[in-house]
Amino acid sequence: MTSSPAPKPDAPADAGADDLQEAAAPACVMSFNAADPSGAGGLAGDISTLAAMGAHALPITTSLMLRDTAEIFDHHPIDADMVAEQARNVLEDITVAGWKVGFLGSAEAVSAVAEILSDYPDVPLVSYLPNLGWLDDDQAQPYLEAFRELILPATEVLVGNHKTLTDFLLPDWDSERPASARELAVAAGERGTRFVLVTGIMLPTKGGKGTAGAPEQFIDNVLASPQGALTGEKFEMFETSFVGAGDTLSAALAALLAAGAELQAAVGEALAFMDQTLDSGFRPGMGGVVPDRFFWALPPAEDGDGNPDGTSDGPVLPDPDTPETKGKSAPRRVH
Numbered sequence: 001m002t003s004s005p006a007p008k009p010d011a012p013a014d015a016g017a018d019d020l021q022e023a024a025a026p027a028c029v030m031s032f033n034a035a036d037p038s039g040a041g042g043l044a045g046d047i048s049t050l051a052a053m054g055a056h057a058l059p060i061t062t063s064l065m066l067r068d069t070a071e072i073f074d075h076h077p078i079d080a081d082m083v084a085e086q087a088r089n090v091l092e093d094i095t096v097a098g099w100k101v102g103f104l105g106s107a108e109a110v111s112a113v114a115e116i117l118s119d120y121p122d123v124p125l126v127s128y129l130p131n132l133g134w135l136d137d138d139q140a141q142p143y144l145e146a147f148r149e150l151i152l153p154a155t156e157v158l159v160g161n162h163k164t165l166t167d168f169l170l171p172d173w174d175s176e177r178p179a180s181a182r183e184l185a186v187a188a189g190e191r192g193t194r195f196v197l198v199t200g201i202m203l204p205t206k207g208g209k210g211t212a213g214a215p216e217q218f219i220d221n222v223l224a225s226p227q228g229a230l231t232g233e234k235f236e237m238f239e240t241s242f243v244g245a246g247d248t249l250s251a252a253l254a255a256l257l258a259a260g261a262e263l264q265a266a267v268g269e270a271l272a273f274m275d276q277t278l279d280s281g282f283r284p285g286m287g288g289v290v291p292d293r294f295f296w297a298l299p300p301a302e303d304g305d306g307n308p309d310g311t312s313d314g315p316v317l318p319d320p321d322t323p324e325t326k327g328k329s330a331p332r333r334v335h
Helices: 017-024 042-052 080-091 107-117 137-154 162-169 181-189 245-258 263-279
Strands: 028-035 056-067 072-077 098-101 125-128 157-161 195-202 218-225 228-239 329-333
Touching: 028 042, 028 080, 028 245, 042 056, 042 245, 056 080, 056 107, 080 107, 098 245, 107 137, 125 137, 125 245, 157 162, 157 245, 162 181, 162 195, 181 195, 181 218, 181 228, 195 245, 218 263, 228 263, 245 263
Parallel strands: 028 056, 028 098, 098 125, 125 157, 157 195
Antiparallel strands: 056 072, 195 218, 218 228, 228 329
């Protein structure tokens, strides 16, 4: 479990105003993502996650989503030149320490964003590939091809659900055996991506009894390079639906890398942060549970709240790629 962000150390008494401002300044992370009016994912999720992790968000709108907490109805992509102009204006003023790429809206916007990223090759990029099953094929195919050709070469860590990444990176995979995280990392590495963070890898069913007496089902979440798996966390599946989980996980990782954290430690901390946001998650409407990224700002629980052993029945780390789907199983962290 992760604790609240640590307070910054006090500056020396003789520090000047400029020194104080510089010492207190958070890392600035530019996020390219869609505007989500439900506040669960997209730019709203990125902004709140980055702020909760102690970073300053530089949000660039790539598309206007028409959705609620249950489903996506449609979207209206922002003109690619306008996407680029939003970013260029900010970048002429502010030094960026990290990038987060989410849904970019169109193949043209992918090209515009890739051109900007190419000017900053040393700034770490976390790319999140959501499930785009809601998008028409005539929009999805050119978008994914552009993402594959232009975004992957600049990506430090590609985050996504196991099935989504398999369909994207290994479209001809026909083995009964699921692709391993390493095999996905090899495929991504051929496009220039250094690491993949694969979520929702199904593990063999255990013999014990889980929710409603069903056998326990576990999933794995693995950080891998083309050389092999580096670190990971195992979670138990529970019947709960989440919204905005993948954006939360990837934005948390982007904030940590922007602050200079080592990759494996950053992945562990991002997963722990996700654990807490979903443990404190809430359902604002009739759809899925929304992560509470500011769980650490909540007052302490009153005596008698929660279970007798002090644990919570709330959901924990979800499968980040199935937030829009009702009734799907979501994982709970195994402590």
